Amino acid sequence: MAATELLTQARAGDGEAFRRLTEPYRRELQVHCYRMLGSVQDAEDALQDTLLDAWRGLGGFEGRSSVRTWLYRVATNRCLNALRSARRRPAREWGNPDVVPPEPTRIGEVTWLEPYPDALLEGALGAVPGPEARYEQTEAISLAFTTAVQLLPARQRAVLILRDVLGYRAAEVAEMLDSTTESVHSALKRARAGLEERLPSGHEPAPAPDTAAEQALVDRFVRAYASGDVDALVALFAEDVRVSMPPVPLEYEGREIAAAFFASVMTDGWSLALVPTRANGQPAFAAYLDPAPGRPRLGTGLTVVTFAGDRISALVKFDSGVLPRFGLPRSLTGS
Known part of the structure; x- marks a missing residue:
């Protein structure tokens, strides 16, 4: 069934049509929420809230963008809301009283970070990014990238992921965030600078998986x-x-x-x-x-x-x- 027909039926209250309309994007949206939040549990919660918000707001979808882009808008704003009210997993003290570790190089800030199972990535990284993308999808799911992104201010984080990972154009991102292209350009410049400071550099590439x-x-x-x-x-x-x-x-x-x-x-x-x-x-x-x-x-x-x-x-x-x-x-x- 064509997406336009599914959309018409979903707007009429057909829950199964809505599920079929959104299911192709479910896994990539969860990965997007994970990049934004750094936690698998928080990403799952944000995805559920995204689908609920999309279902409730379906009548306001005017079709000026694709369903996929509209869902990314809903998901991004849901994640930004979550970050504003986030109760992050607190840091935990060293738990082995029989071992005294050496003094650390630093105290990490991203204590809520969780690993993302590759089994959940199947079908999630296959979507072709837009023309503005700067990072490969696999690079942008690595722990190093995910950790570095968590240290950016929330709005800069959203702009960088939408622009440099997903490849949306500045005007599209501005519409998603109810902002201006000038504001998007400014946030992206600051986000790129912040990310470059935190990402390790000069390393040789890793061997290809399963080689x-x-x-x-x-x-x-x-x-x-x-x-x-x-x-x-x-x-x-x-x-x-x-x-x-x-x-x-x-x-x-x-x-x-x-x-x-x-x-x-x-x-x-x-x-x-x-x-x-x-x-x-x-x-x-x-x-x-x-x-x-x-x-x-x-x-x-x-x-x-x-x-x-x-x-x-x-x-x-x-x-x-x-x-x-x-x-x-x-x-x-x-x-």
């Missing part, structure tokens, strides 16, 4: 990390490697301080089972502690690995609360 080159690095990481071999792990690090662990705000930048951190936590008896998955287009691993005899392995969290050439440029460790989103259990039974 022999990526798998070779993954194998080395798994052997070192699972066994607690600090020297082998550090040998994989880039000079400016970054280690973070939201919602714990401690961050370590540089091979030397990262080595000191892992030396403090990878104590005698460290032994993990690692279950591979993917998050934000990157390799990720759920970690389960070696149990006492007859006890299940308890999940300790999910680590997302960023490769740059043949080195690791970033490790982001999330707590075990994210595991169910990846279809992974909080504990493993058996040997």
